[in-house]
Amino acid sequence: MLLLVLALVASLCVVAFLLFYPERTGAEHSSTEPVRVEATTAPNLVETAPAKTSASTILNASGYVTARQVATVSAEVMGRLVSVDVEEGMLVQKGQVLATLDHTLPEVDWQLAEAQVQSQIQRLASLRTEMKEAQRVLARVKSLDASSFASEAQVTRAQADVDKLQTDILSLEAELDVSRLRAKRQKELLEDYTIRAPFAGVVTVKNAQAGEIVAPTSAGGGFTRTGICTLVDMDSLEIEVDVNEAYIGRVYAGQKVSAQLDAYPQWTIHAQVIAVIPAADRSKATVRVRVEILEKDARILPDMGVKVAFHE
Numbered sequence: 001m002l003l004l005v006l007a008l009v010a011s012l013c014v015v016a017f018l019l020f021y022p023e024r025t026g027a028e029h030s031s032t033e034p035v036r037v038e039a040t041t042a043p044n045l046v047e048t049a050p051a052k053t054s055a056s057t058i059l060n061a062s063g064y065v066t067a068r069q070v071a072t073v074s075a076e077v078m079g080r081l082v083s084v085d086v087e088e089g090m091l092v093q094k095g096q097v098l099a100t101l102d103h104t105l106p107e108v109d110w111q112l113a114e115a116q117v118q119s120q121i122q123r124l125a126s127l128r129t130e131m132k133e134a135q136r137v138l139a140r141v142k143s144l145d146a147s148s149f150a151s152e153a154q155v156t157r158a159q160a161d162v163d164k165l166q167t168d169i170l171s172l173e174a175e176l177d178v179s180r181l182r183a184k185r186q187k188e189l190l191e192d193y194t195i196r197a198p199f200a201g202v203v204t205v206k207n208a209q210a211g212e213i214v215a216p217t218s219a220g221g222g223f224t225r226t227g228i229c230t231l232v233d234m235d236s237l238e239i240e241v242d243v244n245e246a247y248i249g250r251v252y253a254g255q256k257v258s259a260q261l262d263a264y265p266q267w268t269i270h271a272q273v274i275a276v277i278p279a280a281d282r283s284k285a286t287v288r289v290r291v292e293i294l295e296k297d298a299r300i301l302p303d304m305g306v307k308v309a310f311h312e
Contacts, residue, residue: 059250059310063241069233076192078215092197103193113183120176131165205230239291248287262305270294
């Protein structure tokens with residue numbers, strides 16, 4: 001009987017322990033949860049602390065990347081394009097051939113002018129030979145006249161022949177100079193039918209194709225091209241900014257500038273002010289500022305939007 005009572009008491013103790021222990025452990029866990037929340041939130045507070053800048057910004061503005069040296073290359077004469085040797089994005093050097101016009105007729109004119117020069121050179125050589133012979137005749141007649149074997153009329157005639165040939169030679173020499181200048185002019189005109197790059201740069205626009213007619217000015221009801229391609233010197237890129245005239249006093253030449261392209265907002269480009277243009281835009285109440293890009297990079301392209309910060 002005593003054993004049965006002891007067994008019953010032991011069973012009751014076990015049941016009571018199982019009922020109360022989970023509540024205590026749950027309370028312990030709930031009391032530690034705030035500590036864990038506090039530990040995870042502390043690093044976030046550190047990360048959101050503001051970063052310090054090395055230079056103070058006194059003015060912010062926006063503008064665009066521009067090229068100081070850009071040209072729409074065309075032909076000096078009207079003609080039909082035989083070939084266009086460039087494409088968009090191509091890098092060309094100064095003097096490189098961009099396109100060629102049909103130069104059949106100007107080449108014939110140049111060859112004709114060169115032939116005329118050679119013909120006059122031969123005529124001049126013939127006259128000089130005749131001149132030498134006339135001078136020998138004059139000398140022989142004068143010697144005979146001294147011995148009374150020639151008349152005064154013969155001497156006069158021989159002298160006249162020499163003078164006439166001398167005049168013809170001088171006239172032909174002048175004509176030869178003119179012909180040489182004409183041949184040089186025709187060669188220069190022939191060179192105009194080959195379009196070359198005026199400076200080194202990148203082709204950004206191709207305006208014409210082989211077979212089209214190009215001319216320095218528009219003609220033919222709009223069917224004639226006036227430009228072959230657009231060439232940009234990438235080394236001449238800079239930033240143009242319109243600054244409100246109320247704040248233009250904060251900007252000066254040589255001022256340090258930080259620029260950020262809209263395409264690459266995380267990339268900071270070092271720059272400086274080249275000049276403040278001494279003219280205001282009445283309609284926008286702004287003054288134009290030129291900014292030099294101190295870093296050359298292929299990612300910087302003409303007409304890109306850019307934000308600049310002027311530093312103190």
